Amino acid sequence: xxxxxxxxxxxxxxxxxxxxxxxxxxxxxxxxxxxxxxxxxxxxxxxxxxxxxxxxxxxxxxxxxxxxxxxxxxxxxxxxxxxxxxxxxxxxxxxxxxxxxxxxxxxxxxxxxxxxxxxxxxxxxxxxxxxxxxxxxxxxxxxxxxxxxxxxxxxxxxxxxxxxxxxxxxxxxxxxxxxxxxxxxxxxxxxxxxxxxxxxxxxxxxxxxxxxxxxxxxxxxxxxxxxxxxxxxxxxxxxxxxxxxxxxxxxxxxxxxxxxxxxxxxxxxxxxxxxxxxxxxxxxxxxxxxxxxxxxxxxxxxxxxxxxxxxxxxxxxxxxxxxxxxxxxxxxxxxxxxxxxxxxxxxxxxxxxxxxxxxxxxxxxxxxxxxxxx
Amino acid sequence: xxxxxxxxxxxxxxxxxxxxxxxxxxxxxxxxxxxxxxxxxxxxxxxxxxxxxxxxxxxxxxxxxxxxxxxxxxxxxxxxxxxxxxxxxxxxxxxxxxxxxxxxxxxxxxxxxxxxxxxxxxxxxxxxxxxxxxxxxxxxxxxxxxxxxxxxxxxxxxxxxxxxxxxxxxxxxxxxxxxxxxxxxxxxxxxxxxxxxxxxxxxxxxxxxxxxxxxxxxxxxxxxxxxxxxxxxxxxxxxxxxxxxxxxxxxxxxxxxxxxxxxxxxxxxxxxxxxxxxxxxxxxxxxxxxxxxxxxxxxxxxxxxxxxxxxxxxxxxxxxxxxxxxxxxxxxxxxxxxxxxxxxxxxxxxxxxxxxxxxxxxxxxxxxxxxxxxxxxxxxxxxxxxxxxxxxxxxxxxxxxxxxxxxxxxxxxxxxxxxxxxxxxxxxxxxxxxxxxxxxxxxxxxxxxxxxxxxxxxxxxxxxxxxxxxxxxxxxxxxxxxxxxxxxxxxxxxxxxxxxxxxxxxxxxxxxxxxxxxxxxxxxxxxxxxxxxxxxxxxxxxxxxxxxxxxxxxxxxxxxxxxxxxxxxxxxxxxxxxxxxxxxxxxxxxxxxxxxxxxxxxxxxxxxxxxxxx
Numbered sequence: 001x002x003x004x005x006x007x008x009x010x011x012x013x014x015x016x017x018x019x020x021x022x023x024x025x026x027x028x029x030x031x032x033x034x035x036x037x038x039x040x041x042x043x044x045x046x047x048x049x050x051x052x053x054x055x056x057x058x059x060x061x062x063x064x065x066x067x068x069x070x071x072x073x074x075x076x077x078x079x080x081x082x083x084x085x086x087x088x089x090x091x092x093x094x095x096x097x098x099x100x101x102x103x104x105x106x107x108x109x110x111x112x113x114x115x116x117x118x119x120x121x122x123x124x125x126x127x128x129x130x131x132x133x134x135x136x137x138x139x140x141x142x143x144x145x146x147x148x149x150x151x152x153x154x155x156x157x158x159x160x161x162x163x164x165x166x167x168x169x170x171x172x173x174x175x176x177x178x179x180x181x182x183x184x185x186x187x188x189x190x191x192x193x194x195x196x197x198x199x200x201x202x203x204x205x206x207x208x209x210x211x212x213x214x215x216x217x218x219x220x221x222x223x224x225x226x227x228x229x230x231x232x233x234x235x236x237x238x239x240x241x242x243x244x245x246x247x248x249x250x251x252x253x254x255x256x257x258x259x260x261x262x263x264x265x266x267x268x269x270x271x272x273x274x275x276x277x278x279x280x281x282x283x284x285x286x287x288x289x290x291x292x293x294x295x296x297x298x299x300x301x302x303x304x305x306x307x308x309x310x311x312x313x314x315x316x317x318x319x320x321x322x323x324x325x326x327x328x329x330x331x332x333x334x335x336x337x338x339x340x341x342x343x344x345x346x347x348x349x350x351x352x353x354x355x356x357x358x359x360x361x362x363x364x365x366x367x368x369x370x371x372x373x374x
Numbered sequence: 375x376x377x378x379x380x381x382x383x384x385x386x387x388x389x390x391x392x393x394x395x396x397x398x399x400x401x402x403x404x405x406x407x408x409x410x411x412x413x414x415x416x417x418x419x420x421x422x423x424x425x426x427x428x429x430x431x432x433x434x435x436x437x438x439x440x441x442x443x444x445x446x447x448x449x450x451x452x453x454x455x456x457x458x459x460x461x462x463x464x465x466x467x468x469x470x471x472x473x474x475x476x477x478x479x480x481x482x483x484x485x486x487x488x489x490x491x492x493x494x495x496x497x498x499x500x501x502x503x504x505x506x507x508x509x510x511x512x513x514x515x516x517x518x519x520x521x522x523x524x525x526x527x528x529x530x531x532x533x534x535x536x537x538x539x540x541x542x543x544x545x546x547x548x549x550x551x552x553x554x555x556x557x558x559x560x561x562x563x564x565x566x567x568x569x570x571x572x573x574x575x576x577x578x579x580x581x582x583x584x585x586x587x588x589x590x591x592x593x594x595x596x597x598x599x600x601x602x603x604x605x606x607x608x609x610x611x612x613x614x615x616x617x618x619x620x621x622x623x624x625x626x627x628x629x630x631x632x633x634x635x636x637x638x639x640x641x642x643x644x645x646x647x648x649x650x651x652x653x654x655x656x657x658x659x660x661x662x663x664x665x666x667x668x669x670x671x672x673x674x675x676x677x678x679x680x681x682x683x684x685x686x687x688x689x690x691x692x693x694x695x696x697x698x699x700x701x702x703x704x705x706x707x708x709x710x711x712x713x714x715x716x717x718x719x720x721x722x723x724x725x726x727x728x729x730x731x732x733x734x735x736x737x738x739x740x741x742x743x744x745x746x747x748x749x750x751x752x753x754x755x756x757x758x759x760x761x762x763x764x765x766x767x768x769x770x771x772x773x774x775x776x777x778x779x780x781x782x783x784x785x786x787x788x789x790x791x792x793x794x795x796x797x798x799x800x801x802x803x804x805x806x807x808x809x810x811x812x813x814x815x816x817x818x819x820x821x822x823x824x825x826x827x828x829x830x831x832x833x834x835x836x837x838x839x840x841x842x843x844x845x846x847x848x849x850x851x852x853x854x855x856x857x858x859x860x861x862x863x864x865x866x867x868x869x870x871x872x873x874x875x876x877x878x879x880x881x882x883x884x885x886x887x888x889x890x891x892x893x894x895x896x897x898x899x900x901x902x903x904x905x906x907x908x909x910x911x912x913x914x915x916x917x918x919x920x921x922x923x924x925x926x927x928x929x930x931x932x933x934x935x936x937x938x939x940x941x942x943x944x945x946x947x948x949x950x951x952x953x954x955x956x957x958x959x960x961x962x963x964x965x966x967x968x969x970x971x972x973x974x975x976x977x978x979x980x981x982x983x984x985x986x987x988x
Contacts, residue, residue: 144389185397187390214563244416244424282417289406296402300395310393316398323402327409334412 006136007263014083024369025072026302030319032295033069033361035133035355037062039288041326043350046254047267054268061351065358072362075349076370081310084135088128088155094121095162122171123356125159127363129175130321133182141186142263142309151231152183166201170342177324185303186273219338236335243334250281270341273333292326292345302368311367318360325357398557415905427602436597437571439982440590441536443617445550445580447626448855450653453550454581456536460517461510466497468529473525482523483516485509532694538574538668542626545633548689549624549791549853552664563762568592577667580620580894581793587857590617618859620866623652623852631980632958636974640684641940642691642832642906645977646840648952649650649870651849653789655956655977656693662686675869693795693828699755699915701944701965702778702792702800702824704842704884705752706765709777711880715768718883721747724760730767730815737819740916754887757898757914759823759834766822771813774821775801779873781838781848789833790867797834825918832957835944840955843911843946845881885911889949896969899943902975908948908982912974914966915942923987938962942969947978 019205040062041055048054098121133152137144144152156179164172208216242256267275277285294372299319306312325345332338332346343353407954416424454880457719462483464579469475476490493508507518512532520532540546553574556564559573569575570591576582591612632643632655647656661681666672679687688694704817727736728742739759745752753761766774779785784799796857799802800821803811820826830838833851841848854866888911891897898914917940941963946955956974963969 046901089651141383141389185391187394216546240416240420241424241427243413244420247417247421247425251952268537277417282413286410289410293403298397299397303396304392316391316395319713320398320402323405327405330409334409334416336408336412345767 021369023070024086024365025163026073026298026365027363029295029298029302029365030186032291032298033346033358036291036295037066039291042349043272043276043279044268045349045357046256046279047272048349049253050325058349061354062125068355069362069365072359073365073369075366077311077314077363077367078370079132080314081135081138082130084131087124088132091121091125091128092159093164093224095125095159097121099162099165112204117232120352122163122166122168123291125163125175126178126356127318127360128169129156129159130178130314130317131181133179134310134317137182137186138308138310139315143189144183147187149183149192153180156180156183156257163177167215168341169215170340171362171369173328173340174324174342175323178317178321181320181324182313184320185313185316186212186309212273215243235271235339237335240335243277244272246278246281248282250279253279255279270329270339270343271333272348273330273344276347277333288347289326292323296323302364305365308373315364315367318364322360385978395531396488396956396969405760407574410785414979417783418781425598436595438593438595438611438614439571440614441616442553442574442590443588443859444619445588446621446747447629448622448654449625449627449628450621452541453622453624453626454656454842455537455541455545458534458951459537460512461507461533461535462512462716463507463533464493464532465503465505465529466593467529468526471499475530479508479527479530482519483509483512495928496805501685505531507533513538523928527565540664543663543665544629544658544686546624547664548658549577549579549656549662550664550950551581552577552667553581553584553627554667555670560732570722574668577665578790580622584620584788584854584857587618587620587859590711591615598612600767604761616861618856618857618864621856621858621864623647623650623654623855624656625654625907626982627984628977628981629655629657636958636960639963640690641960642694643956643958643973643977644832644836645954645956645981646693646851648843648946648955651840651869652855653833653836653851653853654954656691656853658688658690660684666806682702689793690947690959691832692791693793694790694831694959695795695797695831696940696942697826697828697880697917698824698835699917699942700759700831700941701835701839701913701915701942702756702783702822702826702828703748703754703762703836704776704913704944705778705781705783705887706762706769706822707754707887708842708876708884709774710769711752711766711883712777712876713769713773715773716750717767718750718880721749722753722761723747724758726760728760728763728819730819735816737816750883751887751890752896753962754884754899755890755894756912757891762822763819766818767815769822770878771800771802771821774818775799778781779839781841782834783828783830783838788870790852794833795831797826797831798829805957824915835942835959836957839946839957840903840949841874842881842884843952843955845878846876848872848874885949888945894946899945899971902971904981906975909950910945910947910975910978911944911946911949912945912971914971915944915963916966917942938964941966941969943967943974945971945974945978947982954978 015370039060044058086354110346131154134154137148137153140148156176160172160176160179163175211219245251256275276288280287296319299322300316303312303315304318306315320346325342328337329344329348330340332339343350345357346354390985442456443455444452447453462479464472464475466472476493479485482491489508493506493821496506508530514522517532518525524530539874540552542550554577556569556571561569564575566590572589576585578590579599582589591614593612595608595611597608628645633665634646634656636643636659637658641659643655643657643659644653646652647654660682666675681765706919714724724739724744724746726742727738729736737759740757744760745756745758748756748758750760751898752758752763775784779799784797786794786796800817803814805811805817805827817826821828826953837848837851848871850867850870852867852869857864857866889909891914892910892912894900897903899912902910902912910919937960941958941960941968943958944955945957946952956977958970960973960975962968
C-alpha cells in the first residue's frame with residue numbers, strides 16, 4: 001500500500017492533484033455536471049412559478065445525489081464487477097415484488113415504501129442491467145459470439161418486460177438501451193444490428209397489440225396532435241408553441257408566457273425543455289446541447305481509457321444511456337417522438353432520476369480514478 | 375470450457391472498442407444535429423407562426439366540471455349528495471390596502487393567524503387579478519357577519535362550490551364508499567379530456583364501482599383572455615352533462631336497525647330481497663365516517679383508523695373471511711339428499727362423538743352425551759355435529775364440494791362492488807397444490823360442519839341462503855337498482871341468475887328443519903319466535919377462533935373476548951312466501967342462537983311488519 005502511494009506522488013506532484021485523486025473526482029465531468037445542475041435550478045425557478053420551496057427541495061435532492069456520486073466514486077470498479085450478479089438478481093426480485101404489490105393494491109405501482117423514503121427498484125435496474133451484461137460479456141473475448149448474444153439479450157429482456165408491465169414505458173426503454181449499449185460497444189456486428197432493426201420493425205404490430213390504451217393514444221397523438229386539442233394533443237401543441245415563440249434569442253429568463261399562464265402542463269418535470277427553449281431561444285438550446293455533448297464526450301473518453309473490458313463496456317453504456325435520456329426527452333418535447341415519461345436529465349424537477357443519473361456518473365469516476373497502473 | 379484456452383487479444387479488443395466509441399459518437403452527433411434541425415425549424419422558420427399562436431393562446435379552453443350524480447336508497451333517501459361550501463376569496467388587485475383588509479377580516483371573522491400566513495404565501499405566488507381563498511369553508515356565523523359587512527370590503531367575496539357529503543356517515547360507508555382527490559397514479563390512467571377540471575374521483579364502494587355513471591361528461595367554454603390572462607369574453611360554451619343519479623336497493627332504515635342491533639360487536643349483517651336479489655342491508659361494523667376523506671383526511675386521523683384494532687376500514691361484509699360453522703349444515707343436508715347418501719327420515723345415532731374406522735381421535739359433538747338417534751329434521755334443529763360427520767363421511771369431500779360450489783361457495787358473488795374476496799372451498803386438488811399434502815378423511819368431517827379450511831364471506835353466505843330459499847334459483851346480489859340520467863332511466867347492475875336442479879321435496883325437508891331451529895322447543899334459535907305472525911327458517915352457527923385440545927373444555931367465561939367463538943345466523947322469512955334472507959356474523963359473539971339470531975329477527979320483523987309498502 002505504502003509503495004503505491006509514493007508512486008502516485010511521483011506521478012502527480014501537485015498537492016491539489018493528489019488531493020483530488022484521493023477524492024476520486026474527475027474534475028471535467030464534475031464541472032459539467034455542476035453546471036447542468038445550476039442551470040436546472042435557474043430554469044426551475046422560472047418554470048415553477050418562482051416558488052422558493054421548489055428550489056430548496058430540488059437543491060436538497062441534488063446535494064444528496066452528489067453525495068451518492070462521490071460515495072460510489074470511492075468504490076473500486078472491481079467491486080461492481082464482483083457484485084454485479086447479486087445486485088442484478090436483487091433488482092429483478094424487487095421488480096417482481098413491486099408488480100405483485102401493485103396487483104394487490106389494484107393499480108400501477110413502481111415503488112417500495114421503505115418508511116423513510118420510497119424506493120423504485122426500476123431505478124436500480126437502470127444501473128445494474130448494464131453492469132450485469134458487461135460482467136457477463138467481459139468473461140469472453142470480443143466481439144461476442146451468437147450464444148453470448150442470445151444470453152445477454154435474455155438478460156436485457158427480463159427487466160425491460162417487468163418494467164414495461166408496471167407500466168413505465170420510459171424507464172423500460174432506458175433499461176433496454178443501457179443493455180443494448182453494452183452489446184454495441186462489445187462489438188456487435190453491424191449486420192446483426194441491421195437484422196435486429198428489421199426484426200423490430202416487423203414486430204411493431206405485435207408490440208402495438210400489447211400496449212395499453214393510453215400508450216397507443218400517445219403514439220397516435222404524435223402523428224396528429226391537432227385531432228384532440230383538449231385531450232392528448234394538448235401537451236405537444238402547447239410545447240411546440242412555447243418553443244417556436246421563443247425564437248432565436250428567447251424571451252429571457254422568467255419571460256416564458258406559456259408556462260406562466262399554465263398553458264403548458266408539466267412545465268417543471270418532463271416538459272421543462274419547452275420552458276427553457278422559450279426563455280433562452282435557439283442559442284440557449286444549442287448551449288445546452290453542447291453541454292450535454294461535452295459531458296458525453298468526457299464519459300466516452302473515460303471509457304476509452306478504462307483498463308479492462310468490464311469497465312469499458314459499463315462506462316460506455318452509461319454514457320450512451322445518458323444520451324438516450326437527452327434524445328428521448330427533447331425529441332418528445334419538440335414533437336418528433338411519442339410522449340413517454342422520460343425526464344430531461346439533470347434538469348427536470350424530481351428526485352429519483354437525478355439520484356440514479358449521478359450514481360451512474362459516480363461509477364464512471366470510480367472507473368477513471370482507480371487505475372492499477374498508468 | 376473452450377474459453378480457458380482462448381487467449382484474449384487485448385490490443386485487438388481495445389482497437390475494436392475505440393472504433394466503436396468513435397462510431398457511437400458519430401451517431402450521437404448525427405442525432406443531435408437532427409434535434410438542432412428540428413429546433414431551427416420551430417424557432418426560426420416557425421417563429422412567426424408560433425408567436426402568433428402564443429398570442430392567440432388568449433383564447434383559452436376552460437373545462438366546465440359536471441355535477442356528480444347523487445346516490446339514493448330504495449326509498450329515495452339521500453346517501454351521497456353535493457352540498458354547497460362557501461369560501462372567502464380575495465382579489466388583491468381590487469383591494470386598496472391588503473394588510474388593513476386582512477386585519478379587519480381577522481377581527482370580524484375570527485380568522486386564525488395561521489390562515490393569514492397561509493393566504494399571504496398563496497397570494498405571493500399568484501397574479502394580482504387572480505382570486506385566491508382566505509377561508510376554505512365558512513361557517514354560518516362567518517357567512518352572516520360578512521354578508522352584513524360586505525360593502526366595506528371591496529375585492530373580497532364569497533365563492534360557492536359543491537362538496538360531496540354523506541349524511542349517514544359511518545352507517546353506510548362500506549356500501550356507498552367515498553370520493554377523494556385524484557392522485558398522480560389515477561391521473562395517468564384517466565381519460566385526460568374527461569377529467570380536466572375534475573378534482574375528485576370515487577375511491578371506494580359504489581362511488582368507485584360506478585365512477586363512470588356518477589362523474590358525468592365534462593363540458594368546456596372557450597374564453598377570450600388578454601396576455602395577462604384576464605378574462606375578457608366568453609365565446610362558446612358546451613355545457614357539461616351532470617352525472618347520473620343512482621338508486622340503490624339498500625333500505626337505509628333497515629340498515630340502521632341492523633347496524634344498531636350489532637352494536638357491541640365487530641361483524642357484518644347482509645340482507646337480500648328474495649324477489650329481486652337486491653341487497654337490502656349491507657352492514658360492516660365498526661364503520662367509519664367517510665366525510666373527512668372528501669377534502670383529504672389528516673395523516674394522524676388516517677393512521678388512527680388504520681391502527682385501530684377493530685379495523686373500521688375493513689369491509690367485513692364484502693371481504694371478511696369466516697368459517698361458516700353450522701350454517702353450512704342445510705347445504706350439506708341437501709347435498710346428502712341429492713346424492714342419495716341419506717333419506718330425510720333415516721335416523722343416525724349420536725353418542726356425543728364420532729370416530730373414523732381405525733382412528734382413536736374423537737370428533738366431538740357440541741353436546742356432551744350426544745343427541746341420541748336423530749333424523750335430518752332433528753339434526754338440523756339441534757345442530758347435531760355427529761349426524762353431519764357421518765353424512766359428510768358417506769358423501770365424501772368431492773360430492774360435498776361440487777354441490778356447494780353450485781350455491782356459490784368458493785367463488786365471488788359478482789356483487790357490483792370492487793374488491794370482493796373469493797373465500798375458500800377446499801378440494802383435494804387445492805390441498806395438493808397449496809399444501810402439497812393428500813386430503814385426509816378427518817378433514818371431510820370437519821368440512822361437513824363448516825370448520826377446517828372452509829371460509830366464506832357474509833355476502834357469499836347471503837347469496838347461498840337466498841338460493842336455498844328460492845328453491846335453487848341463485849341470483850347474483852346487486853346494490854344499484856336504477857341509473858337515472860337526463861337521457862332516461864336505465865337498469866343498474868345486470869340481473870344474473872342460474873338454477874341449481876334440486877328436488878322441491880328435498881329442499882322442503884331441509885327448510886322444515888330450519889323452521890324448527892326457530893319454532894320448536896329444542897331449536898337453537900327458539901328465542902326469536904315470540905310475537906311474530908310468520909315463520910322464520912334459520913340456522914345458527916358457531917365458528918371457532920381457537921382450536922380446542924382433545925380433552926379440554928371450551929369455557930366461555932374464562933376465555934379472552936377476542937378468542938371467543940364467532941356467532942353466525944342465516945335465515946329467511948316468511949317460509950310460505952320467502953321475501954327476505956338475512957345473514958348475521960357477530961365476531962366473538964359466542965353463540966349464534968343467543969347473539970346473532972335476535973339481530974336477524976329484528977331486521978326481518980322490521981322488513982315484514984314495518985310501514986314500508988314493499
